[in-house]
Amino acid sequence: MKIRGEALELALRIVLSCPCPVTNDEERQVFEYLRGLTPDEVAGYAPVLAIFEASDTPFHGLADFTGWMAAAGAEATIEREHVLRCNASSYHWQLAAESLPSHSRHVSSISRWLLSHTVIPVTLATADDGAARAEYLYEGGGATFDHIFLPPEFDPDASPVWAFHLGAVLGPLSVDEAALVSQLNEANPQLVLHRGRVATIDYADFEFLGDYREFCRARHAAHFDR
Numbered sequence: 443m444k445i446r447g448e449a450l451e452l453a454l455r456i457v458l459s460c461p462c463p464v465t466n467d468e469e470r471q472v473f474e475y476l477r478g479l480t481p482d483e484v485a486g487y488a489p490v491l492a493i494f495e496a497s498d499t500p501f502h503g504l505a506d507f508t509g510w511m512a513a514a515g516a517e518a519t520i521e522r523e524h525v526l527r528c529n530a531s532s533y534h535w536q537l538a539a540e541s542l543p544s545h546s547r548h549v550s551s552i553s554r555w556l557l558s559h560t561v562i563p564v565t566l567a568t569a570d571d572g573a574a575r576a577e578y579l580y581e582g583g584g585a586t587f588d589h590i591f592l593p594p595e596f597d598p599d600a601s602p603v604w605a606f607h608l609g610a611v612l613g614p615l616s617v618d619e620a621a622l623v624s625q626l627n628e629a630n631p632q633l634v635l636h637r638g639r640v641a642t643i644d645y646a647d648f649e650f651l652g653d654y655r656e657f658c659r660a661r662h663a664a665h666f667d668r
Contacts, residue, residue, distance in 0.1 A: 443487040443488070443505055443508065443517065443518050443519070443520065444484050444485060444486055444517065444518070444519045444526075445484070445485060445486075445487045445490065445519065445520040446481075446482065446483065446484050446519060446520065446521055446522070446558045447476065447479035447481045447482065447483045447484075448481040448482065448522055448626050449520045449521050449524065449525050450472070450475070450479065450490070450520075451476055451613075452484070452522055452525045452526075452564070452604075452605070452612060452641070453500070453501065453520075453525050453546070454469070454472055454476060454608050455593075455610070455612045455613065455662070456471055456472065456500065456529055456561070456612060456660070457469070457472075457499075457500050457501070458498055458610070458661040458662055459591070459607050459608040459609065459610035459658050459661070460500070460607070460608050460663070461607040461657075462499065462500055463496060463498070463499060464494070464499055464500070465518060466664065468493050468494055468495075469664070469665065470665065471493045471659075472490060472493060472501070473666075474663040475489060475490060476492075478483070478492050478497050480526070482499070487505060487520060487563065488565055491505065492569070502527070503537070504520060504524065504528050505547045506635065507526040507528040507533060508520045508523065508528070508663065509556065509641055511527070513525065513584070516529070516588045519589035522619070522649045523619075523622065525621060526561060526605070526623055526626070527622070527626060528563040528623060529560070529607065530560060530561040530622075530623045530626040530627060531630065532626075532630040532633070534559065534560060535556060535559070535560055535630055535633060538555070538556055538560070539556060539632075539636060541661070542555070542626075543544070545590045547650065548649050548650045548651055549650075550649055550650060550664040551639075551640075551649070552554070552581040552636070553636040553637070553639040553640050554640050554643050554649065555641075555649055556632070556633070556636055557583050557585070557633065557636055557637050557640050557641070558607075558608050558609065558643065558648075558649075559607070559608060560606075560607070560627070560630075560632055560633060561605055561606065561607045561623060562605075562606055563578070563605065563606070563615055563620045563624055563627075564577055564587070564604055564605075564606040564611075565577050565579070565602060565604070565609065566592070566598040566604055568587060569588060570612075571591075573588065573589050573590075574588065574589075574590050574591075574592040574598070575588050575589075575590065575608050576590050576610075576611065578606070578637075580628075580637070582638075583637070583638060585637065585641055585642060585643065586641070586642045586643075587606070587609065587642070587645065588623070588643070588644045588645065588646070589600050589609075589644055589646035589653075589655050590606070590610065590644065590645055591609055591610040591611065591613060591635060591645070591655045591658035591662070592611045592652075593610075593611060593660050593662055593666065595666065596611060596614075597615070597645070600614055601614030601615065603615045603617075605619075605623065608654070609645035609648060609654045609655060609656070609658055610658040610662075632655075632661055641645065
């Protein structure tokens with residue numbers, strides 16, 4: 443199996459926004475591998491998986507997901523589309539739902555928790571206090587996310603729609619990617635049910651985890667800000 447550089451970057455950004463079972467050193471090794479690739483370059487995925495001691499990381503899940511989508515007998519290449527499909531669909535939603543028992547001490551609202559764990563398309567804005575804000579709009583409603591983490595390398599005016607996960611902006615979405623993510627969201631009846639119960643999420647004090655924007659900033663800074 444192979445992976446394109448831009449797909450590995452998106453996958454890493456998702457992991458950096460999530461308290462996944464991945465160590466700082468493992469993240470660093472993935473980032474170092476990513477630094478050796480151009481966005482359009484295709485490279486082996488086995489070196490990425492070999493970094494981890496565990497075999498149930500999000501990177502392994504992405505490999506399984508892409509393998510299921512690949513044509514029989516063909517060597518699969520993980521593209522941005524696979525990363526988006528994996529994390530914006532009911533596949534990832536179900537994984538997040540299954541993790542709820544182990545995270546019960548950190549969950550005050552199941553709806554906010556599960557919606558946060560799904561990649562969704564958002565527009566970016568600025569709140570009255572100058573902090574970055576994301577707005578998730580869908581037919582019949584929407585939700586606002588305050589005190590989000592906007593990586594400093596991103597220009598909020600560079601794209602009308604952005605990928606968003608757990609309080610962090612992941613990167614711009616093309617027109618086709620934004621449509622895909624929206625379609626995947628709409629095809630998940632559980633997401634459609636729960637999002638109607640979420641009007642706003644403040645990541646400055648998220649689900650008993652405190653300042654989640656700072657958590658994302660620190661994870662990002664350890665690699666991208668060097």
